Amino acid sequence: MPIDAAKALAAEPRTGEIAWDRKDVQLYHLGIGAGVPATDPDELRYTLESRLHVLPSFATVAGSGSPGVISGLSMPGVDVDLARVLHGGQHLEIHRPIPVEGRATATGRIAAVYDKGKAAVLVMRTEVADADGPLWTNDAQIFVRGEGGWGGDRGPSARPEAPTGDPDKVVERAVREDQALLYRLSGDYNPLHADPAFAERAGFERPILHGLCTYGITLKAVVDTLLDGDVTRVRSYATRFAGVVYPGETLRIRMWRRQGAVRVEVGAVRGVPPRERSRTWGRDDAPVLADTIVHHS
Incomplete structure (x- = not known):
């Protein structure tokens, strides 16, 4: 079995220094569609550098995400084909506002390995701190x-309660045809998002958008719409x-206000132009983000 759960969990954490500046923040923001x-x-x-603030999801790419997902896939006990890898979920905890420029220490480890039968799930945890203390945990x-299929722990099965009633806000965000090409410049160079031949080998009709790009687009919509841009x-x-x-589709983002939180569901609509002759033409609200919660002050 290419994944040895015991060995992966026992592996020493990997620690590295990361740094970022205004240009990195601006590039990330442009990569998730800011500036329109x-x-x-x-x-x-x-x-604009003179007014710049940092969307918290920048934490997923700060310092090119190192040590990050690709690094974690080379941890002891893990030897997998990148074409079989999919990002299943993301949880980000912000301990302090992220500065526009910074240097920090990132410590990455495999926090859990779950056996889902037909797949394995790796939980890769990255903890980041600077001289003033913890900044974020990813x-x-x-x-x-x-x-999967080795008889290991299946992991937690509890999911957030589905939202009820009409959403408090619905917005749509267009995804540019070159969105993935721009977003990948922040550090995620997985060919799944750029190389048609690789995407086909992975089972997709053509390159797909990074899940973390959709993640960033969605958080920006929540902040701008329900959190007063703060x-x-x-x-x-x-x-x-x-x-x-x-790329080329439109995201429909539904938001429900909750006490101290925003519940979100995201679907892809409209598809790509007919000239592309894509099988994705005409998708109507296909789910792309689920069980999504933004906790806030």
Whole structure:
């Protein structure tokens, strides 16, 4: 079995120094669709260095995410084919607002390994702290298809209660045809998001958008719509990746207010232009993010 759960869990954490600056923050924001319209004062907070604030989901790419998911897939006890890997979920806890420029220590380890029968799930935890203390903790749930079935722990099964009633807000966000190509410049160079031949080998019609790009687009929509544009109000943000997004589609983001939280569901609509002759043309609200909660102050 390419995944040795005991060995992976016992492996020493990997620690590395990370750094980021204003340019990294601006590039990330552009990669998740910020800056439209370019002269909008609310958008300039994401793109203009003199007004810049940091969307908390930047934590998933800060310092190119090192040590991150790709690094974790080379941990002792883990030897998998990247084409079988899918990002299953993400949980981010923010301990302090992320500075526009910073240096920090990132410590990564495999926190859990679950046996889902037809797949294994690795929980890769990254804890980041600077000289003033903890900044954020990131948990990435990674599905490795075809690597389950050894009789291990299946992991937690509890899921958040589904939202009821009409959403308090619904917004749509267009995904550019080149969105994945721009987003990957923040450090996730998995060819699944750029190389048509690799995407086909992985079972997709064409390259798909990074799940963490959809994750960032969604958090920005929540902050801008229900949190008065104040990024410092975000305390934690969790989601399950329920489906893929193809560049050129549109995201429909539904939001329900809760006490100290926003419940979110995201679907992909409209598809790509007919000239692409894509089988995804005409998708209507196909789920892409589920069980999504933003806790806030």
